[in-house]
Amino acid sequence: MGTMLKVEDINVYYGAIHAIKGISLEVNEGEIVTLIGANGAGKSTILRTISGLLKPKIGKIEFEGQNIAGIAAQRIVKSGISQVPEGRRIFANMTVMENLDLGAYVRSDKAGIQEDLKMVFARFPRLEERKTQEAGTLSGGEQQMLAMGRALMSRPRLLLLDEPSMGLAPLLIKEIFSIIQDINKTGTTVLLVEQNANMALSIANRAYVLETGRITLAGAAKDLAASEAVRKAYLGG
């Protein structure tokens, strides 16, 4: 189980605002790692920096031994990282099928794409039922599934999930999280950003706690779930 992703002392700015103040973290192959923290702590910023949508001012990001800090997003997708963006961001006026096609945008192996399409439909049968439907007409849960399916279509080795529970009913959140576990079991490493710390800690191997741009706690998910400080701050006592 080697280190897959290594983030070293990154600093990210939005204009003059210093959003990420020297964060380091590691994700090992096969793990589910979660980043938890309150609104504005910088969780999404970290994910967006890893996937290349933002560029760090200082710091190193290594994926499978190669430096990916500051390189273009499309090259990062090609190298095997795929992101499910916050708020799903599906292509609302396109059909479910067209959304999934775009997920495989960087690939050209037709047979492999067909295979992965079958895999996605097996994992999310509801997407197959609605494949000719416009994505904007799907329910919130289905849209989340579509966003995840779309990300899987690039056959990532590392999947970045940004708040998959956002705006979903508790039962659906459970379903989504069990799917995340399934995806992980079939060999995809997962980096999960969540506000729902309870759920996130219940499926993760390790966790980092983020506060206003700094990591304040790190450790095995089980230990953090039991820790007094985390329970008070994020798990409601």
Added chain:
Amino acid sequence: MNLSRIKDIKIIALSIVGFAIIQLLLTENIIGSFWELNIILIGINIIMSVSLNLINGYTGQFSLGHAGFMAVGAYVSAILTVKFQMPFLVGLIGGAAGAGTLGFLIGLPTLRLQGDYLAIATLGLGEIIRICILNISYVGGASGFMGIPRYTNFAWTFFIVLFSIFFIKNFVNSSHGRACIAIRENEIAAEAMGVDTTKYKVMAFTIGAAFAGVAGGLFAHYFYIAHPASFTFMASFNYLTMVVMGGLGSITGSIVGAVILTFISAALASWPEFRMIIYSLALILLMFYRPQGLFGNIELTDLKIFKRFKGGRK
């Protein structure tokens, strides 16, 4: 041969029949010179609106400087045919290349802007192009570039229109086109999927500008003159109106928008005071009852009646 190819061939065959009929009416002088002028103007406007639709409708980049690229095409092609005695086709290709190159150079920095900012920047750039031309005495400055031979006729216009429509239609239906539409739908998601957003925005902008250049070449070689006053921002707005009226994201819509608006202007030419009233009333009514434009993002060939004829889509 797949279905969409067969469909294309049928449409081309149909348009050539249409071409033959109109050409016959023109040579027999059943259509007078006033309407001949307007038919050619319709053709030029179709090229303008379809190419603008690629930028505004499909890629979602709000550009307001399309007339500027048309001006570049008009002047470059006129310089080639008048000052260097090149054939018309070389002039048109040169005009397209000139406008396309400028579109590329302007697109690289400005397409980093979004929404309103991009609209303002392109509006400004269109005006800068026009004012530059106004001050170059080599091309006639404020009195315009005169003495351009009339090479443009119905046949040239028609086949270039056909080429433009098919080029842009095929681009939109290709994987490049899907990338452009993904950018319009959600730029961040498109980027996260691995779409090189800058590349495709610049590509759409360059292609759109190049076709505007061709339209400019046709325009200058029909009216004997290229004049800066033909390429003001009002002209850009006019093309934008055609696109919005037809529907952003529908090629059929852009064609219909260009035909209807050019026709209204022509038909009401003798009542200039009513022209603007009817023009604006038509737009207000459209915004009330069909804000997505006449065609929305649907093509004529998507309609049921056409599907029966052509055996469906895909």
